[in-house]
Amino acid sequence: MKKYSVFSFLLLVFFSNAQTIQSPSKQISLNFALSEGKPTYSVTYKNKPVILKSFMGLKLKGTPDLDTNFRIDSISQKKVNETWQPVLGEQSNIKNSYTEMIVALSQTINSRKINIIFRVFDEGVAFRYEFPKQANLNYFIVSDEKSEFNLAGDHKTFWLPGDFDSQEYPYMETKLSEVSTDKINLNNGIGLKSINGKYVIQSPLMMKSTDGLYINIFEAAVVNYPVMHLDLVPNEFKLTSHLVPNAIGDKAYLQTPCVSPWRTIMVSDDARDIVSSKMILNLNEPCKIEDTSWIKPMKYVGVWWEMHVGKSTWDYAGSQNAQNVLTKDLIASGKHGATTANTKRYIDFAAKNGFDGVLVEGWNVGWEDWFGNWKEEVFDFTTPYPDFDLKEVNDYAKSKGIKMIMHHETSGSVANYERHLDRALELMKKYGYPAAKSGYVGRIIPRGEFHDGQTMVNHFNYVARRFADYKLMVNSHESSRPTGYSRTYPNYIAAEAARGNEFNAWSNGNPPMHETILPFTRLLGGPMDYTPGIFEVKMNIYDKTKTAQVHTTLAKQLALYLTMYSPLQMAADLPENYEKYPDAFQFIKDVAVDWQDSKYLEAEPGDYLTVARKDKKSENWFLGAITDENPRSTEIKLDFLSPNKKYKAIIYQDGKTAHWEKNPISYEIKTMTVTSKSKLKLVLAAGGGTAISFMPIN
């Protein structure tokens, strides 16, 4: 069932150089104006300025720029109101309602045409450049895009440095005028850093104005185009698009007809409107996969955390000494994690506890010399270590009803991965793997390219399409951050592309506020494989000298299964750790990963988030509430539950003395009967959280 309505009308405005449109709710207004031949726009929300007059346009290489000398040929508008169904998602039906304005421009000097397409939704504005097919513009090279975002004040902002190779930073929280990448603690566990200036920052950029507006600047549908970072003029509160260059400094190679990605500005006085927005998905192309029956949500465990905590190693020989050694000459260290026997142990655990899959990293030869040296031929993606029997593992998994998840670490050597990709996918089909996790740790090959350049954007999208050809799902780590392509290729089931839970195992980690920001930034573009579920929060249980720890309570780790939306969710801790806390583990076993509906009950970026979600396949609801470093008490209404139904609520909450640092594992479990008329008081410890399951009582 697809509801769809379009009201379209053409405005002929030959004598006007400006035009305004409004969101369906009328609360957002967008004005377009041509200012001395230059396109500009501005945005207000409830009559408050959000974006002051800002210029738009592109610089081209070797040919006149597309940023001035324009005249308006026509302006047309239409209204769209439709609903579509994602294959996997936070809700079964997604509403896509907006007013669209297309401004057709041509240059007075050479008659070249571009269209600027604006869409105004209830929670924000989007625009893109469209380059129609035309005689005077066929192939062209974008040397710069100059899309401005002139903000109206010195907003509080949660920012990451404009690193073209990584988004794996903890967020900085400052005013716009105080942004400076010099302030970043670089001893943060990130192996490859490519920070590009003092005032270059990343999008998505979440902000809050002093008068209570939540503003987010991001982009959608980054396809055949580089990632947009942002140049900031701190004292002017002015942002300008900063496209990621390729090896020789060019930004994008395009041919008409084509479009740029959407530039998005979300705004609301209610933070829940931002965090629950589906604007980014709505701005992407509908699903291009006809038969999606093989795309399935998945809860999984994996041979993975044990390497992060140092219990075992990815490599067979245990050296990682970056020396050329032939596989036949490797000597087993005895610490290899991805052995057939150890994998069977995880399979047994997964089967016993109702998981869908088991990920195994370090199964293939190459880990002795894989990282940090810009090596091209690292992995072949098909040759297992001598102690990992592909057939035996997969046969065993099959006999237990478990799916194996393949792992493809590219080490950034994308040329090598693309060369081997078909062989790798053939191998997956041969053994029945439904999905792979890919990795892009390290400098990119082709050398000179960045993770965020057009070449790599195209690579990540190509991989999603190629996996789809084979009816396989992919979960990329260290990729560029998603901008909604999972709507078009829902087999691109998740991505990391932000600072994940793993940093807590061996670096200064993720501060308690980290998970309260990600839903306002990274998650707007698509599901994140954050890998929650760490029960043994302090790494000193593995080695007394370790000081690293997860910066949450155990209960908050449970709540993350709700607040960090993904249809692919890991239970990241070791089986033996879960077995120590079977009552808390029950929540991970119970929680769904694909949803009929989601209700964001409370939200404040950097502070807290509470969300309730209804399982797609049952009447069960689940709730997750998290807080930052501050303890929090709140009362929530359960009016999202179906009326006239009784539910058994199992509440997993922080213990009375719980504290992310001082007493993180302390938790309590309460069971009660509730209805849609009930209220619940939630008490969250510093760095804590609450997770609740609601199951109807027949």
Next chain:
Amino acid sequence: MKKYSVFSFLLLVFFSNAQTIQSPSKQISLNFALSEGKPTYSVTYKNKPVILKSFMGLKLKGTPDLDTNFRIDSISQKKVNETWQPVLGEQSNIKNSYTEMIVALSQTINSRKINIIFRVFDEGVAFRYEFPKQANLNYFIVSDEKSEFNLAGDHKTFWLPGDFDSQEYPYMETKLSEVSTDKINLNNGIGLKSINGKYVIQSPLMMKSTDGLYINIFEAAVVNYPVMHLDLVPNEFKLTSHLVPNAIGDKAYLQTPCVSPWRTIMVSDDARDIVSSKMILNLNEPCKIEDTSWIKPMKYVGVWWEMHVGKSTWDYAGSQNAQNVLTKDLIASGKHGATTANTKRYIDFAAKNGFDGVLVEGWNVGWEDWFGNWKEEVFDFTTPYPDFDLKEVNDYAKSKGIKMIMHHETSGSVANYERHLDRALELMKKYGYPAAKSGYVGRIIPRGEFHDGQTMVNHFNYVARRFADYKLMVNSHESSRPTGYSRTYPNYIAAEAARGNEFNAWSNGNPPMHETILPFTRLLGGPMDYTPGIFEVKMNIYDKTKTAQVHTTLAKQLALYLTMYSPLQMAADLPENYEKYPDAFQFIKDVAVDWQDSKYLEAEPGDYLTVARKDKKSENWFLGAITDENPRSTEIKLDFLSPNKKYKAIIYQDGKTAHWEKNPISYEIKTMTVTSKSKLKLVLAAGGGTAISFMPIN
């Protein structure tokens, strides 16, 4: 049968900083000396200086250079004398005889070690750098190689500009002191030019000294390393290696243990020693393919020259207008060459005349918009045009005993080709193609890379290996020029990598001396797919306005089947043209392409070449003689023929008034009976040639 002998001895020279070795014949001496910690070498031939004291070494990025502060740790020598059998070649047995000296050096400052390996053959000298595995040198980046070749005089030289993307220039013939790339006529039909300075020239570089020494500077076994061009200081006659950079200016990424390619200096007072040398092959690794039974020589025709002369087009829609058009929207122009029907005509012709194969270019979608715009996704290598039926064509060919040759034009978009390569090779296997011709017209993607950089060298070698995995042969066009890798992967059956016959169809063409130089340069590294056999020499038969022409007589086109060695030889002209000259065509039908033995009878670079070859499978001999723009008379002894045997000699020679420009098609055919004691007078027209077949009379 492999003969092999090694005499090895170690010289300990702790108190000597210099050492000399000689060729087996004693005519070449090579001296190595450490000069204030810097390695140097010099070469003499029959006591005449060939290379004056020249420095050696490498510049590294971000770490001390490897060009000074050395001490000698040891010097060892050995003599090698072996014979090996190429899978395909100019002779059944190749002798590999040399004296080797390994100079082990270490740096006084940091104990890093390199070895310089010298080999002295009877026809020249080779050296390479070896980087042993060691604690202080693991990964490193070569930012420059400084191997000098200080020549002893102002030699005559046949040079090409140091273009990192093309060797498809006609040769310039000047003294070293007169070299300047400013002298090149750039209106030469080359689409993509990347000339890198006034005094940067290509290797192989063929020279002749005033006192009659033939000197050639080249390289062998370019594997995981960029191509070496040469920086010239014209008045000092000094050449220095100039490695081709990658997109960000680096030259080579290496990891110990590893080696550089060999730098070669051939020298003789008899030009035949150069042109017949197997030194470059000898310096490559032995064949790495175990079962070579599927590697077979091939004589072929193709749907190809008709596009060059404008009779038909590569593209289906006939526009080549570089516009985005969906394949389904293409409208047939009616001029498409690669139709099923036209292909069957070539198959019929091939079968009737005893050819092995038929090449078809333009069979796959993409040719409407393939060239000159740095487009990434051009071809998919698997989708035929609607008028080319893969199954029907291949079934028909099979019924006639003909093999189809696939065509893979990459348009320089190597990233795209590598992505599709496995699919392309699967398609070839599906339909039974034994070989493909590949093409690399245009700027390389990954952008910023050159045809001659390490990335592309690795690509070409990778493609050869990947074809070998599928038991397929490859013939690359517009690749970097070969340096003997076909010894290691003999399925890399031929390459173009120089100015081929095609330039005669639509540009200022190849001057008459062109083919007398290529055997001294390009062909030293491996077989060239020059595509000889053009009978209709003047293009005005296709269109009266055309002035282009092949710069040879018809008889010389026949002789090229001998002088331009390749186990893959095309009869490039149109079937209908061959049918006009059936008596001359008989030579192409008769001539062999794989050889028991080859005898270079006469040779002078830039002037003339005469070679006789014995068919590998029979007692037949064939002879080819060519001259430059000057007519030539000569008498040759037939003492290469088996004694006590009578042969029927069919002589295809220039007509009495033949002249490459004024009367190119004029030829005469004589038949006579000869023995090994006979002498034959050959009379070659300006730009002419003679071809002879010798068949034993039972």
